[in-house]
Amino acid sequence: MQKSLHINPDKCTGCLQCEMACSFENYATFAPAKSRIKVFDFHHTGRKVPYTCTQCDEAWCLHACPVEAITINALTGAKVVNETTCVGCKVCTISCPFGTINYVQETGKVQKCDLCGGDPACATACPTGAITYVDANWTGLGKMAVWAEKLGNQATAA
Template sequence: MQKSLLIEPEKCTSCLQCEMACSFEHEGSFNPAKSRIKVFEFEHGRRAIPYTCTQCAEAWCLHACPVEALARNPTTGAVEVKEDVCVGCKVCTIACPFGTINYNRDSGKVAKCDLCGGDPQCAAACPTGAITFVDSDWTGYERMKAWAAKTDNQPRA
């Protein structure tokens, strides 16, 4: 059974441990600006929503890539960036309607959530259980995916 990130914003205290863990895992530094998961605050911090890629079935980023630098990991189900193939054209960053694949100026490539190869550090670091890694058929997460379907204009065979 593949697993997905389950986000329960009502448990989020906006402590940004997830952003710290993500940036450390991927960039080797504690730098929320480089995190692939991002906590968005509402009502002056009274409400917070951690947000990252849902590894959506449509994979707009993957289909928009001109050089096949994005591929789905068959084990984790995550869409991953092949850094050695990515030319840094950034088309995926405007094609993804969720804004969850972004350009990294330092590397000159794009970066997105890769579920840390199956052991997401954001979930491990979250002290309140706002981010957990659960079996994919768990509901709740389906809402984000439903939005992926609503924006879809790419019917599949």
């Protein structure tokens, strides 16, 4: 069963625990600037929204990489950057329509979410459940439940 990160911005408080956990998991330091997940603060609405690679099926980043440095992890389905192969050309950053691949000046390579090998630190650290790691086939279940609640129990035609 493939799993994916499910983000519910309504539950995000902007505590940045996800960013801290991610940077620690990947760089052994608490440095949100090095995080592969970012919490965007929409000041005009007061909303906070965590955002990271969605591991999309289209995988524009993977197909755009001229040196094939991005591959699919067979266990998690994550599109993973092989830093040894990456030449830092940034073509993947241009091809990603969501802007979730970032160039790292210090290494001269790119980074993106790799789902922490199947145990995402961001989801584990999130105190409100705004970030969860769920069955990829059911990431839309919450939205369906909201719509079902709005519709209520309406009579159906017999």
